[in-house]
Structure formats: structure tokens, C-alpha cells
Amino acid sequence: MSVEAITITMVIITFGIYTGIGWWSRVRDTSNFYVAGQNVPTVANGAAIAADWMSAASFISMAGLVAFLGFDGTIYLMGWTGGYVLLALLLAPYLRKFGKFTVPDFIGDRFYSSSARAVAAIATIFISLTYISGQMRGVGIVFSRYLQVDIIVGVLIGMAIVGFFALLGGMKGVTWTQAIQYFVIIIAFLIPAFAISYQLTGNPVPQLALTGSDIIARLGQIQVDLGMTEYMAPFTDLSLINVFMITLALMAGTAGLPHVIVRFYTVKSVRSARWSAVWAIVFIALLYLTAPAVGAFAKYNLIDTIADKPLKEVQEIDWVNKWETTGLLQFDDINGDGIINFTEGENNEVSIDGDIIVLSTPEVANLAPFIIALVAAGGLAAALSTASGLLITMTSAVSHDIYYRIFNKQASEKQRLRVGRITLLIALLIAAYVGINPPGFAGEVVALAFGLGAASLFPVILLGIFDKRMNKEGAIAGILTGLIFTLVMIGLILSESIFGTDGAILQSFFGINAQGVGVIGMLLNFIVGFIVSRNTEAPPLEIQQLIENVRAPEVDDESEIAASKEE
Amino acid sequence: MEKPEAYKTLDEKQRRYWKKNVKLISSLLVVWALVGFGGGILFAEPLSQVSFFGVSLSFWIAQQGAILVFILLILIYAIRMDKLDQEYIKEANREKETK
Numbered sequence: 001m002s003v004e005a006i007t008i009t010m011v012i013i014t015f016g017i018y019t020g021i022g023w024w025s026r027v028r029d030t031s032n033f034y035v036a037g038q039n040v041p042t043v044a045n046g047a048a049i050a051a052d053w054m055s056a057a058s059f060i061s062m063a064g065l066v067a068f069l070g071f072d073g074t075i076y077l078m079g080w081t082g083g084y085v086l087l088a089l090l091l092a093p094y095l096r097k098f099g100k101f102t103v104p105d106f107i108g109d110r111f112y113s114s115s116a117r118a119v120a121a122i123a124t125i126f127i128s129l130t131y132i133s134g135q136m137r138g139v140g141i142v143f144s145r146y147l148q149v150d151i152i153v154g155v156l157i158g159m160a161i162v163g164f165f166a167l168l169g170g171m172k173g174v175t176w177t178q179a180i181q182y183f184v185i186i187i188a189f190l191i192p193a194f195a196i197s198y199q200l201t202g203n204p205v206p207q208l209a210l211t212g213s214d215i216i217a218r219l220g221q222i223q224v225d226l227g228m229t230e231y232m233a234p235f236t237d238l239s240l241i242n243v244f245m246i247t248l249a250l251m252a253g254t255a256g257l258p259h260v261i262v263r264f265y266t267v268k269s270v271r272s273a274r275w276s277a278v279w280a281i282v283f284i285a286l287l288y289l290t291a292p293a294v295g296a297f298a299k300y301n302l303i304d305t306i307a308d309k310p311l312k313e314v315q316e317i318d319w320v321n322k323w324e325t326t327g328l329l330q331f332d333d334i335n336g337d338g339i340i341n342f343t344e345g346e347n348n349e350v351s352i353d354g355d356i357i358v359l360s361t362p363e364v365a366n367l368a369p370f371i372i373a374l375v376a377a378g379g380l381a382a383a384l385s386t387a388s389g390l391l392i393t394m395t396s397a398v399s400h401d402i403y404y405r406i407f408n409k410q411a412s413e414k415q416r417l418r419v420g421r422i423t424l425l426i427a428l429l430i431a432a433y434v435g436i437n438p439p440g441f442a443g444e445v446v447a448l449a450f451g452l453g454a455a456s457l458f459p460v461i462l463l464g465i466f467d468k469r470m471n472k473e474g475a476i477a478g479i480l481t482g483l484i485f486t487l488v489m490i491g492l493i494l495s496e497s498i499f500g501t502d503g504a505i506l507q508s509f510f511g512i513n514a515q516g517v518g519v520i521g522m523l524l525n526f527i528v529g530f531i532v533s534r535n536t537e538a539p540p541l542e543i544q545q546l547i548e549n550v551r552a553p554e555v556d557d558e559s560e561i562a563a564s565k566e567e
Numbered sequence: 568m569e570k571p572e573a574y575k576t577l578d579e580k581q582r583r584y585w586k587k588n589v590k591l592i593s594s595l596l597v598v599w600a601l602v603g604f605g606g607g608i609l610f611a612e613p614l615s616q617v618s619f620f621g622v623s624l625s626f627w628i629a630q631q632g633a634i635l636v637f638i639l640l641i642l643i644y645a646i647r648m649d650k651l652d653q654e655y656i657k658e659a660n661r662e663k664e665t666k
Contacts, residue, residue, distance in 0.1 A: 089641070274645040278642050
């Protein structure tokens, strides 16, 4: 069987499993549609959180990004894991205790205001839509390379499947499907990692091979010899201030992502919310601790295979050939000597998209076709699991927060489910459109989603829990300030790729680039929210009482039993 | 503007529970900031001179160590809060019995 045939078989089998689970856990009432009826076990929820949040960016792009950024790649590694600490300690337990359906629900009730709810719902829709466009690129890459189909066909197949089980199963179906998808993702990531690690260093554990061998030192030396920057040296690609700001923006953004937060509503108690976070970070870290090793090994292998080799010889290698046809790997023999100069700057003759690092690893390392197929299935699982979580989140923002809570308070369950399903279809169509016509700035779009999350939702949720005096005036002023400032700054700094201006209107905000500028928006949100709330009326007494209640320990049967056992 | 009096609904035990919780969160976040932003970023340059199992210490912290610490912080929080919950319940039960 050819690699393509095995890949198709693998994709059909895994998708069959996902669809089967969607059917098995189909739901008929709204509470199950949005939050899985709050009876998902902690470990399954942890795996679902991990799959939900580890997107095509984590699976396909991250190791490649780290490989090309070297030390500075830590912005993604620390940024996307450190945010979990904020989420687990500051937000998740209290949001669960508050016990609502969605993030706009919390903000609307806590700040006793339909305007606050609407602003939060719009921020949620905006963040989710920008984020989903990044997933579609992932789906497109995997299908176009491994199934040799047109990107349009690939995206349509993917969307049909996501839509099918999201419509059928709602959140509960998605939760179980995502838990299974996590295992597909992690197995697909780890097997090639073990193999390439063993081949290069003789140690199959990538994390140990990274430190226990001289591979990084060797890679650093080769890079310097080729005229690139040293791999291990900090701040060669990004300045210290940018590494700091981007890391913080990704952390606060992670904690403010509505589709991740909503996961913590699907557990049965505050205690399980805390333990779901533990499982989630363990599952996520498994991939995040492996990715920097995969990135370094893959870069070493890649340089070893193509640098200073005759162009003709390299182009005959099967995987080089196939990636060249997708346009993600290109050679340009500038000096016409027939030898590939792989370096940095104007003499570089190789243009390589970071996204192919993980996907090509098994081929570069000559692994069995079965593993190549597995990696394709893993990449698809990562993209689709995140896409479905985002779809459900957008759907609930429209049908629950805007339609039911603001426009039609008498809406029956049936009406709400119908609005939810219609929204889901519309969102699906928009996502498919974005997937087929990806914006030319996909990487920036994902960063934008995190920056916006950090600047809008994160500060307001945090103050809603920890600052009893925060009122609706402060919250609305804060969200709007953070959101507008960040949008304007990103627009100005990236004006070249977004609006097509000649050069950027603004180079940076005092040395901070577009990815990190969300942190400034976040600070402004905190400051404006604080000042406005202190100069307007305190929240009503029943709201203050509500916040007090969220702070009280939760006593349920489970914790009672645990306590009595110890006595 | 008249300052409204804060509404108190939590009893003494519950307020103590919340204070302990906030203290635990703060100390864990101090570690989070020191390791992630201190060791991984602000002091990355001096620490890159220190070697650690074949790589520099700052490189190891930024790409491995910090993530391991993050797992520990979330784990410690879950364990400590379980304990705090149980202490609270035991105390509340004892009070009920004496009444």
C-alpha cells in the first residue's frame, strides 16, 4: 500500500471513531449541548481540555517555530503552558463555583448588565473566529500533502465532519471525542519523536537526549558555521522586551480563551475543576516538553540533509520533492553554483515553511509509512478538536448569551437549540470560507486572538472574582479600552499585511511588536477598570453577596466523604 | 459620594479559608514569575553562561524547566486546596456537634 492509501485508511478509521462517539453521546437538552451536563470524569475532561487547546499551531507549527527561533522559541513554550497556572489558580475554580454556562454569562451576571454580556459575547465570537482560521490552514496543509487532494476539497471534508458531530453531540459529544483525539494527537507526536531522538543520539527519550547529549552544542556550532545565529543564545531573534511581553500576552491570552474556560464548567465540582487543570497541564506538557527536542533534532537533520549539498541530488529525495510541490519548501540557486547555501540573510537559497518540520520528521528520519499516516491523522485531530471547541463556544455566545439572555428571555429549550444549530452552521460556513481563502497573515491572526483575549476578557474575569468593588461601569470601560487599543495597535503595526499599506504605519509600540502589544491593552484594561469603578457606584448588595459566596469553600457529598474518611 | 458598607455574608471560618487560599495563590504565583520571567527571560543572559547537562541553564529553564515547575505549581495548588477544604469541613462538623 502506498503512503497515501495508508493515510486515507488511517484518517477514515480515526474519523469513524470520532463520529461514532458523537453519535453515542448525542444530546437532546440545552444544558448537555453547551456544558456536557457536568458529569464528565476529571481525567477525560483533562484530556479534552488538552485536545481542545492544543491546536494545529501546537501540533504542526510549534516545533518548527522553536527550531527556527532557537532560545527565543520559549515565547510559545512558556507562554502557552504558563497561562495554565493563571487559569488553574485564578479563574477555573471560581468560574465553576459561579456555575454558569459560558464566559459572557459570568460577565453579564457578575456585572449585572446586558451591555457587559453583549460586549463579552462579541469579544468571544471575535476571538474564536480569528483562532479558527488558524486551524483551517492546518487542515488544508495536511490534506493537500498527504491525500493529494485539492485544499478546497480537504477543508470541506473536514468541516463536514466537525459540523456533523458538533451538531449531533453538542458539548458532551465534543468532550468525549476530544478526549479520544488527545490520545491520537499525543501518540502521533511522540512516536516519531522517540524514533528521531534514538537515531540521532542513541537515547529514545527526547527530553533526556536534548540535555544528555551534545546535540544542541553541535547544532549551535553548525549554525554558526553556516552563518546563522547560535541556537542556544537568548534574544538573537527577538529582543528581551519582546520575549517578555509576548510570553505574558500568550499566558494571559490562554487564561482568557473562552473555549478553554468553558471546559471547566463541564466538571461536577470545584474540586474536579482543580484536578481537571492538573490533568490538562500534564497532558499538555507531554507535548510541550517534547516539541523543543523535536524542533532541534529536526533542524539538525534538515541542515545535515540539505546544507552544502548539490541541489540536483537533494531534489531527488522523495520527501523533498513532495514538499516542493506544495510550495512550502523552495530552493533558489542564487549564485548558480548548483550547491545549496542554507544560511540567514540574502545569500540564503532555501525557503522553508516552519509548518513542515513536524509533518516531515518521519520521512526525514525514514520511518515506516504507517507512522507518516499516524502523524497526518494526529495533525488533523489537533486541528479538528480545536475547531469543534471553538464552534461550540461561538454557538453558545450567540444562541445563549445574545439570543436567549438578551433578546428573547421566554425562548423555549427547542427554540434555543434551533438557534444554536443555525449559528453553528453559519460559523461552520465562515470557518470553511476562511479555510479555503486563508488570510495571508495566518500566524499573526492566531497571535491576535491571544492578544485580544489577554486585553479584553482576562482582566475583567480576574477583577470580577478578586475585586468585590469592581462594578459594571469599570468592567465595560476596561474591556472596551483594552480591546480597542489592542485592535488599533495591531492594525497599525501589521498594516502592511492587513491593509496593504507601503510599510508599517507604526514600527512598534515603544519596542513592543504586534504579538506582545496585548499586554499593554491588558494593563490599560486593569487601570481604566480600577479608576472608573472607584468613581462610580459600588455594585448592588446582592452582587457583593454573590462574590462572597464564590469565595466560600464548596461543601458537597464528595468532599464530606473525603473529610470523614480521614477522621 | 457615600461609601456603602461592604456586605458581609461569610462567617469567620469562611473568611479564614479565603485568606489562606489567597495567600497560597500569591506564593505560588511568585514562584511562577521568578522561574518563568526571572530565570527564563530577565536573567537569561547571565544564566546562559552557566552550563547544565550539556546545555546552558537559561536554555534548559526556558524550554524544559519552567514547564516542569508549572505542572508542580498546579499540582501543589490542587493538593493544598483539598486539604484546606477538608480542614474546613472538619471544623464545621465539630462546631455542629458542640451546638
